Amino acid sequence: MKILVIDDEDDIRRISRLALGRVGGMQVLDAASGIEGIAKAVAETPDAILLDVMMPEHDGPETLGLLRADPRTARIPVIFLTAKAMAAEVERLRALGADGVLTKPFDPMSLAASVRAILGMG
């Protein structure tokens, strides 16, 4: 399973790679911005995208919009990763068309399981 992590924080990307790859056994791609992520999604066609909400330039929702707007990426499941844990925020993000929402900080040992659960692969 191939998963793309889009996050502007290097540390988060690195931990995510470890948590999803080393712990979860996934093939992990990562991108440091929305634009880069879209390019990688187009190029690599991952099975799922873990998308940070707060990013400079194109933020998570924007990036999602771009992904959904591109037929090559429109069908890729997108899971938001947000630091705002309020129910309202979760609702808002779901309403944007995300397939799931995970909150920061996350437990690296169970992150992959959470992603699989959202994708219905658990």
Added chain:
Amino acid sequence: MNPIAARILRLGLPLCALVLAGGVLVEVVIERSERNLLESRQTAGLEVALTTLTADLASVASDLALVSSFEEIQPALESEDAGARARLARGFLTFAQSRRVYARVRLLSVDGREWVRVNYRDGWATIVPEGELREGDARDRGFFAEALKLPPGTVLVSPLELSVENGAVLEPPRPLLRLATSVTSGEGGKSGLVSLDYLVREVLDDLGSASKATLGAMLLLDREGYFLRGRTPDEEWGRQISGRSERRFGVAFPDAWKVIQEGLGGGLRTSHGSFVFRTVRPGSLLGGASGRNGGEVWKIVSLVPAGEVVAAQRRFLGVVAVAVGIVLLFMGAGLFIVAVRQAEVEETERRASNQLREAEARYRLLFERSQVGVYRSTLDGRLLECNDAFLQMFGFETREEALGRQTTSLYSDERDRARLVNQLLTEGKAVNEEVLLKRRDGSERWVLESTSLFRDADGSPSYMEGTLVDIDERRRAAEALRASEQRTRAILENMLGGLIMVDGKAVIEFVNPAAERMFGYLGAELLGQSLQVLVPIKPGVDVGVFMRQAAGKAMGRVTEWEGRRKNGEVFPFELALFQFDTPGGRRVAGSIVDLTERRAVDRLKREFVSSISHELRTPLTSIRGSLGLLAGGALGPLPPEAAEIVAMAERNVVRLVGLINDILDLERLEGGRLEMEFEATETSPIVRRALEAVQSFADQSGVVLAAEPASARVRADADRLVQVLVNLVSNAVKFSPAGGTVTVRVVPGSGMAEFQVEDRGRGVPPALREAIFERYRQVEASDSRRKGGAGLGLAICKAIVEQHGGAIGVRDSETTGSTFWFRIPFASLPRPSLSGNIKSARGLALLVDDDEELLSILELRLAQDRVATQRATTAADAIAAAHALKPDVLVLDLGLPDGDGSQVVDALRRDKTLRALPLLVYTGRDLVLEDRERLVLGPTRYLTKSRERDDEFRSIVLELLAHGPGGSA
């Protein structure tokens, strides 16, 4: 005794005696003069009788002389010539017939033989024939013999006797007086006698008539006291008529008789009456003719019997008595008037004197007992007299100690006295001068002194009198008051909070500088203005109504209001009202804090907390992730020591994340921005989930968790209730000793289910039972370090429970330790037993108001329209009832005892099933637009109490019912 009666007696008795004595004296005088008058009248009567008698006898004597001078007498005597005698007899007849008072007219010879005789009886005179003439009897012969002895011309008068015939007294008695005189021829010829038997009856009758002028009877007595004329005929002639020999004057009036028998005349008075008498010799009465009567003596007596004397004397007794009576009467009346008048005068005098005495006593009392010190002193300051208060004022124990002192030593500043004296000498008095006295013990006292100057007759100052009123306390109190006022003023003017005072009509009376600044006015601009200037009141709302509502809302508690500054800016402020009574009426004052800055700060804080929390999350995510990977062995096994350290770091980073989540939760809960999903929820799964969550922690702590769940359905956000329960149970575990038990149970109560978490810990001191539910508090500061946590858990629990319309608290458990509890309303209150017409009802209206009377009225009104009703009087009741009953319309008052109607709206809005409930806000308040925007559920209408039109309430409720629940959603 009645004083007036006493006075009358005292004065009246002597006067009465005097008047009576006077009356008696007058009577005595009158009686004496009456007696004299009587006697003189008796004497006069006697004189008349005597005169009459004398005249009668004189005429008889002259008749005798006339008869004696008849020419035929001598021839008749000398010759045997019958013719001469017959002629003489005719002469006698004519005489007798004409005189009619002579019973016999006779010519007698010297030897006593009758020669001629004419009888007169019954009005007729008759000549006695020669053959019937007779010799006189023995007595007659004696009388005639004596008459013959007298020289011619001399008349002999016989005693007065009744005529006797044949030795018997004639009936009726004929008193006769016989007069005889001798006749002779010129040459010593034959002598004879002429005799007249004079019928005395008329004489005696005349005697009686003479006495008619006087009282009593006129009596004629003979020598021996026999009545010739008596008081009555049957006592007369006792000498001659047999059986009457005792009828004598001497027998009837022995005392008088003694005098009368002896005396010639006079008057006397005996017990029988008043007597006046005269001794009369009939012979001496015969006028010019010399008479002899052979010693015959009469007594003429005028007798007035004692009874008549007394009657006559007391003729005026009645008059005198009446006069005395009248005098007494007038005197009595006069006395009465005088007595009453005098009593009045005395009463008035007595009162006046009493008043005077009382006034003096009062003055004395005033002088002695008065709190006012009074003294008299010479001008140069020697104390002459003073009262107790004066002594007390200076602390003297005895009067002697004070008297004679120099008053100059009594003033703290001698110049005070000098000033007073100076004023006295120039103006005569000094009034209400405040001076400071020096007491005996050296302490000082403020008094108010007034003095007056008294001068001698020659005008030189004699002495001065002064009064001292202790005003020390008053003055010190006034000073204290002034200080207090200054303090109050300083506080009011320098305090940071605003203070505004209004009267009952919301007219501003006082504004402190802080309030001036707050509203942007100068204080003077606001005074006299209506409060409306500062706190917008809807036009048309009565200020009094507004004041009452404001008082109801904010009196004694802190509430939030909106004010308007001078520049028109509207700003929030916090207001606490208090009221107090002044002489000018009730005043309401408000303590005001401008909330503008606090609101800004709150907002900043919230934003800060929110953003810092989010900012923290990013690095925390890395740390948590890194540590998690290390601890989870994702990067290969760690040496045991390193693994321990990493585990510790991970544990603490998890706690840190939890803390940040707590802070955010609390911020959102208290800001009302945490949405909850209220649903009917069973309690047992909640308890189970909470215990599962805490189980591992309890196991680690060696604490046993026990559950006594009772099934109940509550209206709750299940996740949040689990959160609350987890928090409480975790706390309980944390504070329980190892081996202890924490028990969780659910106890259904009235309207709510109570969750209880009981531990065996050391309990919560009563003083902290409320404080621990505040933010950042734990029972002891050291707990924080020992047990960890920033103390936000209970504050979050409280916020969550209150959003459920419930309550939370802690109490001692029945054993040791404490029981934390919270109550959550039941999901389905038993649907109220609505009456039979509920089936045909148009719907159910939930009426929320704290005025039960109004509720009854509204229920009646709606019953007319077949609207079923249920009432709630508090916000909590309203929320519970709304969830339980799912009414078709909500009628909501805003001012409720436990909160505001808007809380009800907020609570219902969080419930999906109630969000679209039709709402009628029915309140006395005037709602500003902002209020209206907040107070919205489904179709919402607003109606102001007491300003509605007729039946507007009913029609609006019916209109809202027509929408049906969620009609506009």
